[in-house]
Structure formats: C-alpha cells, structure tokens
Amino acid sequence: MKTKLLTFLLLLFIQISFAQEKSELNELPKGEVFTSKQSVIINGKTINLDAETGTIQLRDENDKPIALSGFTHYKKTDSNENRPIVFAFNGGPLQSSFWLHIGVLGPKRVEINDPTYTKPAPYSIVNNEYSILDKADLVLIDPVGTGFSKPIGESKWEDFWGVDQDIRSIGLFIEQFLAREGKFNTPKYLLGESYGTLRSAGVSKYLQDKGIAVNGVIMIGAVLEMHHLLFGPGDDVSYLIHFPTYAATAWYHNKVKDKGESLESFLNDVRKFTENEYALALFKGDQLTDVEKNALAQKLEDYSGLSKDYWLKANLRVINSEFFQELFRDTGLTVGRLDSRYTGTNENLLAQSALTDPAGDAFLSPIATAFKNYLYNDLKAGSHLTYTPMVTSPTFKWDWRHSGNVVWNAQLAISTLPDMTSAMKRNPNLKFLILNGYYDVATVFYGVEYSINHMGLDAELKKNISMKYYEAGHMLYAHKPSIQKLKNDIDEFIDQTSK
Incomplete structure (x- = not known):
C-alpha cells in the first residue's frame, strides 16, 4: 500500500512538473x-x-x-x-x-x-x-x-x-x-x-x-x-600594421614628401620600408643607436606627415588616436578613424589623443x-x-x-x-x-x-x-x-x- 502511494505521488509530481514546464514554454514570447x-x-x-x-x-x-x-x-x-x-x-x-x-x-x-x-x-x-x-x-x-x-x-x-x-x-x-x-x-x-x-x-x-x-x-x-589593434604593452606589431594606413592618410591629405606615381605604388614602398627597416628597428628596442633612430625618424616623417621630432619624442611608436590629433595640429582639425579622408573640428588643441571620430559623427x-x-x-x-x-x-x-x-x-x-x-x-x-x-x-x-x-x-x-x-x-x-x-x-x- 505504501509503495503504491509513493508511486502515485511520484507520477503526480512528474505530471505537475511537466505541465508547469509546458505552461512556462507556452508563456514565452514567440516573436513577431x-x-x-x-x-x-x-x-x-x-x-x-x-x-x-x-x-x-x-x-x-x-x-x-x-x-x-x-x-x-x-x-x-x-x-x-x-x-x-x-x-x-x-x-x-x-x-x-x-x-x-x-x-x-x-x-x-x-x-x-x-x-x-x-x-x-x-x-x-x-x-x-x-x-x-x-x-x-x-x-x-x-x-x-x-x-x-x-x-x-x-x-x-x-x-x-x-x-x-x-x-x-x-x-x-x-x-x-x-x-x-x-x-x-x-x-x-x-x-x-x-x-x-x-x-x-x-x-x-x-x-x-x-x-x-x-x-x-x-x-x-x-x-x-x-x-593587434589595441597597442598593448610590448606589442610592436600594433605599430607596424598601422603605419601603412597612416602613410595612406598622409598621402591623401598631401602631407608626404613624395606621392609617387599612384597610391598603390606609394604603399608598396611603404610596405617594404615597414617590413625591412621599421620592423627591424622596433625589434632592436633600446639597442638602436642614436644615428639609426634619427635616420628612421626622418623616413617616418617623409611617409607619415608627422614631424621627425614628434616621432623621436614618441620613441618611434605612435598610436592611432595620437596620429588623428597630430596630423593637422597646426590647423585645429582631427582625422577620422573609420575613414581618414574625413576631418573635423579638434575639440581640444592641447589634447594628445583625438576626442571624437569625424567619420563616425558624419555616418x-x-x-x-x-x-x-x-x-x-x-x-x-x-x-x-x-x-x-x-x-x-x-x-x-x-x-x-x-x-x-x-x-x-x-x-x-x-x-x-x-x-x-x-x-x-x-x-x-x-x-x-x-x-x-x-x-x-x-x-x-x-x-x-x-x-x-x-x-x-x-x-x-x-x-x-x-x-x-x-x-x-x-x-x-x-x-x-x-x-x-x-x-x-x-x-x-x-x-x-x-x-
């Protein structure tokens, strides 16, 4: 008798649980x-x-x-x-x-x-x-x-x-x-x-x-x-992969020393410089001599539009928001992140990094x-x-x-x-x-x-x-x-x- 009662109660519990689960499923929104x-x-x-x-x-x-x-x-x-x-x-x-x-x-x-x-x-x-x-x-x-x-x-x-x-x-x-x-x-x-x-x-x-x-x-x-987009501590790859886009941006805004025959030919030269010179220099770290550092900073200026002095102060490493702010520092503009052809008003001329993205604001x-x-x-x-x-x-x-x-x-x-x-x-x-x-x-x-x-x-x-x-x-x-x-x-x- 006791076993039958326990079996009945167990089955009743299962039925109630199943009914409750089914009810909860039915109450969930189906979508429109x-x-x-x-x-x-x-x-x-x-x-x-x-x-x-x-x-x-x-x-x-x-x-x-x-x-x-x-x-x-x-x-x-x-x-x-x-x-x-x-x-x-x-x-x-x-x-x-x-x-x-x-x-x-x-x-x-x-x-x-x-x-x-x-x-x-x-x-x-x-x-x-x-x-x-x-x-x-x-x-x-x-x-x-x-x-x-x-x-x-x-x-x-x-x-x-x-x-x-x-x-x-x-x-x-x-x-x-x-x-x-x-x-x-x-x-x-x-x-x-x-x-x-x-x-x-x-x-x-x-x-x-x-x-x-x-x-x-x-x-x-x-x-x-x-x-590699985050410029984390010790991650020189971040600086290397951004540099050709800095150069393309400077090329578009007529900030480079020599634009060459086309954007593609210019960027091919930039790729070679990045792989064969810039990467090796960053890899050396503080073993880079002053002569080597000065020569590299001059090439970075020629390709990017940022001054040699700025590159030296930055230890040859410039993050993207600093680039946006610095390229047009003298005219009070800042450069777009989503699209660097866009420029906008610089909200703080003293700021080291850009405060807004003109392209994002425009889009x-x-x-x-x-x-x-x-x-x-x-x-x-x-x-x-x-x-x-x-x-x-x-x-x-x-x-x-x-x-x-x-x-x-x-x-x-x-x-x-x-x-x-x-x-x-x-x-x-x-x-x-x-x-x-x-x-x-x-x-x-x-x-x-x-x-x-x-x-x-x-x-x-x-x-x-x-x-x-x-x-x-x-x-x-x-x-x-x-x-x-x-x-x-x-x-x-x-x-x-x-x-």
Whole structure:
C-alpha cells in the first residue's frame, strides 16, 4: 500500500512538473514577424522580393527557447530553391546590421555626402542598384542585445555577450533558419563587417564542425587578431600594421614628401620600408643607436606627415588616436578613424589623443535615421517595438575569452585566426573574399595582410583567399566609386563559388 502511494505521488509530481514546464514554454514570447513586398532595380531589371523583418525564437541545442532573434529576410519572389543565400551582420562587437542593410546590401540605400558631413533630414533614400539581391537571397542578423533581439526564459545577456557565446548564438540562428527555409542544400555565404569579420571566421568553423560547410565568407573591413589593434604593452606589431594606413592618410591629405606615381605604388614602398627597416628597428628596442633612430625618424616623417621630432619624442611608436590629433595640429582639425579622408573640428588643441571620430559623427545620423524610417514605414515593423542600433549601456560587458586564446587563465590573444585556418585546412573548397579600405584606421589593411601571412597555409590553399582594395575607409559604401567596385567583386565571388 505504501509503495503504491509513493508511486502515485511520484507520477503526480512528474505530471505537475511537466505541465508547469509546458505552461512556462507556452508563456514565452514567440516573436513577431512583419511581412511586406519590396523590389529593387539592378542593371535595369526589376527584382521582386518577399520581405520579412522581426524576431523568431532561437533555441539551444536541446530545443529550449533562449532568445528572440532579430533579422530581416529578403527572398526573391518565386525564386529557385537553389538560389544562394547570404547571412550578413555588422560588428561592434555589438551592433545591429543597420549599417550594411541601408548602406549597401538591401534594396534601398541612403546617400552619403562623402567625404564630409551629410545635412540633417530629410535624407535621400534611393533604389540600391548595388545590392547583391540579384545574386542571392539575404538575411541580415541582429545579435542579441541589438535590433529587436533579446534573451527570453532563463537566459541572460551574458549568455550571448562574448566571443564564444556570440559565435554559438549566430551559428544556432543560421542552422535553424536554414531548416526554417529548407535551404540546407543551397550555396551559403557569411558576410561580416568589422568585428563581424572576426565573428564570421569563428562561425564558419562552428558550422563546419556541425556538418554545414559554407561556400564562401565575405569580409568587409576585416580584423582577425583584435589584440593587434589595441597597442598593448610590448606589442610592436600594433605599430607596424598601422603605419601603412597612416602613410595612406598622409598621402591623401598631401602631407608626404613624395606621392609617387599612384597610391598603390606609394604603399608598396611603404610596405617594404615597414617590413625591412621599421620592423627591424622596433625589434632592436633600446639597442638602436642614436644615428639609426634619427635616420628612421626622418623616413617616418617623409611617409607619415608627422614631424621627425614628434616621432623621436614618441620613441618611434605612435598610436592611432595620437596620429588623428597630430596630423593637422597646426590647423585645429582631427582625422577620422573609420575613414581618414574625413576631418573635423579638434575639440581640444592641447589634447594628445583625438576626442571624437569625424567619420563616425558624419555616418551615424544619416544611416541610423534613414534605416529606422525604412524599417517602420517600408518593412512595416511594429512601431510598438524599439529598434536598438547598438548597445550603449554602461553595464555592457563583452567576454573576450575564446577557445585557444586563454592559457593559464591569462588572455593571450583576441583572435579567431586559428578558427579560419582550421576551417580552411579541413575544407580546401572554402573561399574567402576580404575587402579592405586603404583609409580605414579602425581595421587596418596591413593588419589583415599580416594575419593572412601568418596562417601557415601552403601556396595552393592560400589562393582561396582573395584580397581586394578600395580608396575608401571602413564603410566602403560611403564612397561612390568603391560601392560599384564592391558590387562587382562580390558578384564575381558568388558566381565563382556557387557552381
């Protein structure tokens, strides 16, 4: 009798627990998706699109809902089931995809008054003849904490805010979206900008480890080893990889001694100087003689526009924010970080480092405002939902740890270069297209070159990485000639890798 009673109570407890769990699952928000019809004219041809924007439930590996994941999806109306699909995201590390969306990829784009400040609204939102929607369907992803994305259930922000956490959540979204759309057996691409390139290297391996091989990865404004952008103690690589971009900036602003035949020829000379003279000098440290130091400082002046005396005072090492402030010190201007063609008012002429980024100031308002106008009016997103372009909370904290980057509980690097290397060596058909702006001081082109040259790839496999260059900054699409080149480069890449 006692055993039967215990069995009854146990079964009752299980039923109550199951019912409670089911009730809790039913109470979790399902997400909202808003649909609309869009179109874009590319090369004189109209492409009709089925568009949807909003959120869907993101599930963990055990199908437990963990987040509302925000996205915008453009699918060609009545398209072929084998039409390629591109998953795109920005960086930050925590910004939504609004930059790429209204800047270059979507059916509409906002016109920027490059290379200076765009006047306040009304902004010009036009048909985007440079969109990739003639080549592929497009999914723009907003990581949790941006756009309409947020954690649900037992999940917390920190479950998504970190290098590994982010790779996992984006990878989960892509896998589940492919299942939702029945697109597993179709050419698949990742497209990331800025931190999104570091993310895409990790996601490509994450998906590959789950049996989902992508055809290609497109990187705009790439960085694969974040620590080299930080000018950490004893890290001379940071100074070396930034110098060619300092030189390109000085070349653009007519601050160099000899501009040569072209920007490309000038930068080839700068690369040789950096590798053969500057690197050796920094490696010597205080063993460098005064004669050697003076001779090197003079060459640094000739290439960068900063005075020999300044380079000597800086011990031959100038961080980027110091360069922004110093190049136009005599005229009271400061130089852009996202695009060094831009200049703005120097708020403090005595400051050692720049206080603001003129390019960022020039880009943000037109792109963010134009996108929100398009999102709520054209894409029909619900006005009861607040769209977050980027996380600005003072409590925001990103976990920079990544598998292989931490040894003895010490952060040795911030890099997904090993992920990219492993993915390529295990899948010799994986291709990368890396698009670099010469005037991008946020993610410098020579830094990517340095990373690629240290992957340990054999000559044949290294051919799977294509490097393209633009006379623009971080947002290549702000520069009209570059946006056309970008369109052509991506089209050619998709054509070559989707067959």
